[in-house]
Amino acid sequence: MNAASPYFGQIINLLAAILLLLSFAMLSQRRILSLIDLFMAQGAVLCASTAVVAYATGQNHLYVSAGITLLLKVMLLPWILHRLIRRLNVKWDVETLINIPTTMLIGIVLVIFAFNLALPISQLAGTITRSTLGIAMAAVLLAFLMMITRSKAVPQVIGFLSMENGLFFAATSATYGMPMVVELGIALDVLVGMVILGVFFFQIREQFDSLDIRHLEQLKDD
């Protein structure tokens, strides 16, 4: 650990705060295109914070993680999503199942819960990033909440990807990242999941002429 570590700690905290803010922004964002931009920004923040942690602690493998994040979450996935949106022609505003203010209130409760939860763990952890664990968990829960409250398929997938961001951030903050193999595996999973879900979008639209997942309720077997 080098001498400038207090500054690094502050930078990481700042980035974590931005991450949480972005999560809230995604929760309240109605337009899909802006949602993708927010997702991209979240990826960029994640990449930056990982790189800072790597520099501050000298954990070289975290540079690789940061690189993967940059490639996958800042470039590849947003590009795929943009392309999907163009192909599917779904630029309209997102409908939510619960109205936005209520969602935000629930989100605040979740953040308090997450901080409360992370308190004993971060006391145990010896990493410089330990104070950000609560934020990481809050990001996971907020992304989950977003998946629940959206009724269209594309925002749900973005929620899923954002949840993965939160998990990644939690891993970096608690233990300086997962083993390389696991990280590569997860990256591949996310990519493949995205491709499969993309195929699903087309199938769903072909079947119901819409991407509203409420149509899927008809599939239930009585």
Next chain:
Amino acid sequence: MQDALAAPLAIDWLLALVLCWLLLGLAGMVAQRNLRYVARTLFPLGAAVGLAIAGVAFAALGEVPETVVLPLGLPDLPFHLRLDSLSALFLVILGGIAAGISIYAAGYLRKGEGTAPGLQCLQYHIFLASMALVLLADDAYAFMVAWELMALSSFFLVTSDHRNPEIRRAGYLYLLIAHIGAIGILLSFGVLQGGNDMAASNGVSDYTFAHMRMMHPDGFWATAAFGLALFGFGAKAGLVPLHVWLPEAHPAAPSPVSAMMSAVMLKTAIYGFLRVSFDLLQTRLWWWGVVVLMLGLFTALFGVIFSAVQTDMKRLLAYSSIENIGLLFVGIGLALTFDGFDMTILAALALTAVLYHCLNHAAFKSLLFLATGAVLHATKERSLGKLGGLIHKMPWVAWLSLLGVLASAGLPPLNGFVSEWLLLQSFLFTPGLPHGYINMLIPVAAAAVALTAAIAGYAMVKFFGIIFLGQPREERLAEAHDAGLLERIAMIWLGGLCVALGIFPVFVIEQLDAVTQLLVGTGLGAAVRSGGWLLLAPVSENRASYEPLVFLLVILAVGAATFMLVRRFWHGRVRITGAWDCGWTLQSARMQDTSEGFGQPLRQVFSPFYRMTREEPGSFDKAPRYSIVVEDHFWYWLYLPVARAADMGTRMVAFLQQGRISVYLLYSFVTLIVLLFLIRG
């Protein structure tokens, strides 16, 4: 494996033969619809393999147990196999009976009946091989794999005529109860394993039977393991109240399959129960024996009184199988009780009766099922009410089933008598038990066993009399034809087994000695050997003895003497004329005693046991009809309530399934939050 290569052990031969069965099954898939190839080539080869298995296993009786580890199965979890006297005995049953049934099936398979012959050949041989593996398995994993394979292959055999919804329903019921039973067995093995990881300390892996033998569970856990095994194996054997699948599945299956299931598959359940209770469990409590005894007794009585009122010949035999399973459990219960009081010689006697009865029941019940198959093919009729007088058209089948019927009714000098006699003998020794209540209970039980034997005789008279004697009740019965050559050979083989097992009990008991030595530490071999070849005196000559050959000779001599005397003194004048025709002209074959009529007295006596719906004609009906349906109380008291409860439960669970992704996500979310909250607190 090294020394296995040097000199093949008996178990290696057995495995090779089991492999032959599997290969024969696969060979059937090559030309599925070619009946000549499948029936005339593959099935007789399968019979030869069966005989070879019986031979090898017979040679292995009483030898040192052999073990082998197969490099199959999951990583670090290979199949352990072991051949000891108990498995050898049941392999003898499997091989010997399979030889007969395969030959029969070779003549029985027809074109266009349900599943293609080649596919049936595959299912049948997988069924045989899986039963052999059940008997050889030496760890819980291999046992369960073979056990499930057996259940599945037999399920497909039962439903070979799957276009009939009744048969599909019977098959489903069978599969359901088989799986519920399998859960019991699995849990029992789990309890036997002991739950702790001992692999490191003693060098045996956790779920092998060798490991289970080393465990000494305390009273509670031993009872749990025993109770679960009783439940699981009882479901497979058809112990009341888990018997309901048996009278449905046996009539639904093709006759060779019903024969195989009744004769051998039910015995694998007996084998498993003996294996768990006498071999694997090191702790045994005497009162288990009383529980098993009472359950067995009830099963036997229940089976036999239902058997006597059936109107479908295969259902009659199925209920008779339930009765015999009950008798086997009675014997096991007695053996457990004696063993619990350290009366090993008496435990050996009861156990000998059980093992002997396994052999006997396998022989005569397969013979009878094959006979019903022959009748079914000749007449297309299963209902007793439409048969009759077939002894004229089908003399071979009739006389051979007479053998089976006599054996089943327990008449000397055939085999059924020997084992039932042994069983009653072991009852007679119970006054020695050091426990007052059991001493009072046992005579009642003995009387019930005697009653069971008597009603079994009644049911068998009904079976034989209604099918083969009297006048044909339908005109088209005149076109019935006798069984083909292969079918005859098979039935002669099984009938011969019945006679041989009845005439040479001393020899058989000497062979069973090895098994009882293994299970309770002593046997009757020495005792019976001292009596010489002719005299069977299981415990001591002063108590009771039985000389089957002498008995047979006396019967033959009396028969011959009567014949001679009648010939000598018969005047030879016969006048054939229409006697005083008091309504004789109006009498038809339909007026003979029917199967319903024959069963009526028992229906009257045991009416609380049956659930009867009777429809009687009124006095002025133009077309009077009489119908009676006899059903099982258990179906209404136990199975339907359980089914309704399961239905309601699933409806409530189905309420959770809204079909909305948001709701499903909410479930995960709430679960996550609750779990996080819990681990925090």
